[in-house]
Amino acid sequence: MRIIDIRETAVPLNSTLRNSSFDFSEMTTSVVAVITDVVRDGARVAGFAFNSTGRYACGAQMRERFIPRILRADPGSLLDETGTNIEPEKVLACMMQREKSGGHSERSIAIGTIEVAIWDAVAKIAGRPLHRLLAERYNGGRVADKVFCYVGGGWYFPGQTLKDLQDEMRRHLNAGYTMLKMKVGGLPLDQDVRRVEAVLDVLGSGSRLAVDANAKFGRNAAVAYAKALAPYGLRWFEEPCDPLNYALFAEIAGAYEGALATGENLYSTQDVENLMRFGGLRADRDIIQVDPPQAYGIVQFSRTLDMLARHGWQRSAMFPHGGNQMSLHITGGFGLGGAESYPGVFGDFGGFADDARVEDGYLRLPERPGIGFEGQAGLYGAMRPLIE
Amino acid sequence: MRIIDIRETAVPLNSTLRNSSFDFSEMTTSVVAVITDVVRDGARVAGFAFNSTGRYACGAQMRERFIPRILRADPGSLLDETGTNIEPEKVLACMMQREKSGGHSERSIAIGTIEVAIWDAVAKIAGRPLHRLLAERYNGGRVADKVFCYVGGGWYFPGQTLKDLQDEMRRHLNAGYTMLKMKVGGLPLDQDVRRVEAVLDVLGSGSRLAVDANAKFGRNAAVAYAKALAPYGLRWFEEPCDPLNYALFAEIAGAYEGALATGENLYSTQDVENLMRFGGLRADRDIIQVDPPQAYGIVQFSRTLDMLARHGWQRSAMFPHGGNQMSLHITGGFGLGGAESYPGVFGDFGGFADDARVEDGYLRLPERPGIGFEGQAGLYGAMRPLIE
Structure with missing residues (x-):
């Protein structure tokens, strides 16, 4: 063959x-x-x-x-x-x-x-479905039937009101999600804090909300946000600074008791190991978000997990970037902490199979052979012409 | 305009x-x-x-x-x-x-x-020639008239004998160069050491020879080469390991008194700053080799130099990768340690102006307007069709 x-x-x-x-x-x-x-x-x-x-x-x-x-x-x-x-x-x-x-x-x-x-x-x-192959090869045969999945949402839009943002978050909860993420750093700190409080009014608990600064901040702004966000007990604070500035991560980790998250902009096992060695992150709480299709693929991701294990990290700390069926299979197959979801954004490139249903924060793993893009009509419409 | x-x-x-x-x-x-x-x-x-x-x-x-x-x-x-x-x-x-x-x-x-x-x-x-503009903008107006230039040579070829290698090195000396670099890591250690000794027979002093491992080695091989090379007092030992493995650089620096060199495979100011913070390099001897056209260009290179100065590094430690007229102007304009040269390799993409002459290890800076590719007939033959 x-x-x-x-x-x-x-x-x-x-x-x-x-x-x-x-x-x-x-x-x-x-x-x-x-x-x-x-x-x-x-x-x-x-x-x-x-x-x-x-x-x-x-x-x-x-x-x-x-x-x-x-x-x-x-x-x-x-x-x-x-x-x-x-x-x-x-x-x-x-x-x-x-x-x-x-x-x-x-x-x-x-x-x-x-x-x-x-x-x-x-x-x-x-x-066979990809997640089952991965579970056999990389997770001792422990096949999962569902995966925890949170929403990467709360983007900035022109003219957006706090009520618009709350309405978006209510839609995600009504769709079955239990944990949400929102952007910070696109407005002055006091306005961003009001956005966070507005979403917390909908969610109830900070443990169900993460925030994402998309590497926006230098040292002073990162520390100011860390101090302002600390009282809310958020699930995590994502990419507070340049993803390669390991020394600044260590400084922020020293000033922020809550969980930090990063990794979607690291592309090699060696870069992630540098983060482990020099970034001051804490295996008991922080979150690593390497995106396997952007970082040499699944074989290399397994090597990154082996390296992380040598540094004392559990697979439950891994939440791969990329709200799509690839990340879903990888999360299920390797037994990771959870996957991301982008309902209603990124067009056909965000989302899962058309028959996927979220229940109480979890998505069932698909049982189509392979990744199952064939069950995602919009996305498969972009793929099928390649083989015709 | x-x-x-x-x-x-x-x-x-x-x-x-x-x-x-x-x-x-x-x-x-x-x-x-x-x-x-x-x-x-x-x-x-x-x-x-x-x-x-x-x-x-x-x-x-x-x-x-x-x-x-x-x-x-x-x-x-x-x-x-x-x-x-x-x-x-x-x-x-x-x-x-x-x-x-x-x-x-x-x-x-x-x-x-x-x-x-x-x-x-x-x-x-x-x-005006580029090096003069750079000297005014980035080096307090100190215009250089010549630049130290060494040969990046000593490649492996099938069937190559020690005499072939010595003949190559003699050609470089006859052309006016005083310092040479050769590859290591492509043969077993004992054979590589014999290659180094053969070249030293031609050169006389280890201070005129650098070696380049092109990121070949893991920890054990890097340390073994460091120990074997130490007695020769070489000018520098280049890229002993993965360019991103800062912890291993620190370990090698702890085991090797001589100069180390790296940087051609680092592409951002932040990556180079990580090397400064975590790589254990020594400002009094080690060599940094960032290649400006591969790392966002000259403006960003000036920011990297500013960062290096904050970490106590002199510009004399900078030897940009890339044996061409771009690196020549940058080395002269910023007042760096020296430039590289690739005589007879990389075809039209290695080398300087057709009328350039090396004297006692130095190249005179060209005075054509700009970089002066127009004075390099073979290379300009690849450029001119773009504007016709």
């Missing part, structure tokens, strides 16, 4: 979203199809993925380097020991040929997106 | 080079032209740059994001206070709109290459 083609198309998100640091008006994502010569139900098996949101499409790197390396390789050199399915670890090593050390995100997103599409094909060839 | 177009083309290096970690057989570089409406000598002023070597061409990011942002901007918003020339700092801010924190190299190379081409145009509009 072999991979016969890998195709990519860039899709604009057409989003009007804005957080404290930037807007999404130009945002695109790469949709990838990995086409194999394996036939199931009368059709060739194809695996799909896309590169989450917040980083731009990366098809040029794929077409110039990563896809040709895979298609030029001896097909047998990419298979598992049974010779009947693809071994993603070998595909990853193939893509990494002739790449320099460091400088990860320039290629980690392109490679990670292809790698996750490979996994979709692998699971379809095996005839 | 305004920028009327920015064009890019990817050029293959067609190189057979190999270091300890990877080969250059697929390597490409982006050649960029920034075309202005300013007329000098009867022709529109155009600025040029390319993205050094070792990282691949990045035209897709340029065409999809960075070039449209510049061309869409109000032209007046990109000018300096006189309104008669471009302000590169404003162009940099324009390109960075809607970009997330972290994840630098995915865009730092594309942005840095455009930014350096902007500087070439700025200097041509001013009718």
Whole structure:
């Protein structure tokens, strides 16, 4: 068996979203199809993925380097020991040929997106949902049936009132979610605090609310927000500063008793290990949010988890960035703390299967073969043309 | 005045080079032209740059994001206070709109290459060589007339003998260079030591030889090489390990009295500051090698130098990666320790003006307006079609 083609198309998100640091008006994502010569139900098996949101499409790197390396390789050199399915670890090593050390995100997103599409094909060839394959390979066979899922919402919109924000949060609660996240840092501190208090009026408890500053703050603003937010006992305070400023993370952790969260803008195991060594984070409370399709994919994510375990971190501290079915399977398969959800934003690139239902804060894991994009009509409409 | 177009083309290096970690057989570089409406000598002023070597061409990011942002901007918003020339700092801010924190190299190379081409145009509009503009703006007006320059050579080739390596080094000495660098880590330690000793037989003193491991080693191999190399008193030991593994750098620095060198695979000021804080490097001897066109360009490089000064580092510790006229002007203009040279490798993308002469280890700074690619016939042959 072999991979016969890998195709990519860039899709604009057409989003009007804005957080404290930037807007999404130009945002695109790469949709990838990995086409194999394996036939199931009368059709060739194809695996799909896309590169989450917040980083731009990366098809040029794929077409110039990563896809040709895979298609030029001896097909047998990419298979598992049974010779009947693809071994993603070998595909990853193939893509990494002739790449320099460091400088990860320039290629980690392109490679990670292809790698996750490979996994979709692998699971379809095996005839099983991806989360079950991952549970067997990476979690001692402990298969989950549902995943905790919170809403990444509370964006800034022009003309938004506190009541608009409260109405949004009520919609999420009515949809079955129990924990919500909102943006901070896009307004002066006193106005942001009023936004937080307005949402807490709806939610009741700070333990059900996280806030996200999207790396907006320097030292003084980060510490000022930490002090102002501390009394509310929030679930976590996300990306208070530059994701690479480990020394400032350590300073903020020293000044803020509550949980901090970061990781969606770290793209290599070594970067995350630097955060562990120098960032002053606390394994008993803080949250790590690496986005696997943006960080070399699932095989590399398993290595990051191994590294985190050596530093004393539990998998329950991991909440992968990216509110989509890829993160859902990864969260369930590896037994992580929870997944994110973006209801009503990012168009077809936020959300889960059309028949997915949230109950009491949990989503049932899908049982379609692979990741199950085929059960997500809008998104699959962007994927299907790649294999036609 | 305004920028009327920015064009890019990817050029293959067609190189057979190999270091300890990877080969250059697929390597490409982006050649960029920034075309202005300013007329000098009867022709529109155009600025040029390319993205050094070792990282691949990045035209897709340029065409999809960075070039449209510049061309869409109000032209007046990109000018300096006189309104008669471009302000590169404003162009940099324009390109960075809607970009997330972290994840630098995915865009730092594309942005840095455009930014350096902007500087070439700025200097041509001013009718002066770039190094003089940089000296006035960033070095208190201290204009240099020559720059120390060493050879980055000693690559591995199939079938190479020790005599071949010695012959290469003799050619560099005969060409006027006084300090050489060679690769290590591509052979077992005992064979690499024999290579080093063979080169020292030609050079005489270890203070005239640096070695470069291209991030090949894990902890044990790095420490073994450090111990084996220590007796030779080498000028420096470059990239012994993963460029992001700051903890391992600190360990190696604790075990190796001689100078270490790194930085060509760090792309942001924050990454370099992490190296300063956590890497255990020593301002009295170690060497930093950031490559400005790969790391957001010259304006950002000036910020990195300011950060390094706050950590007690002198500019003499800076030896920018990239043996080309861009690094030459930057080294001279900022008053850095020295520049690199790649005689006979990287084709038209290594080397200086055709009339450049090395004397006693120094290159005279060129006096053509801008960077002076027009005086480098082979390279300019790849640039000129962009403006025709």
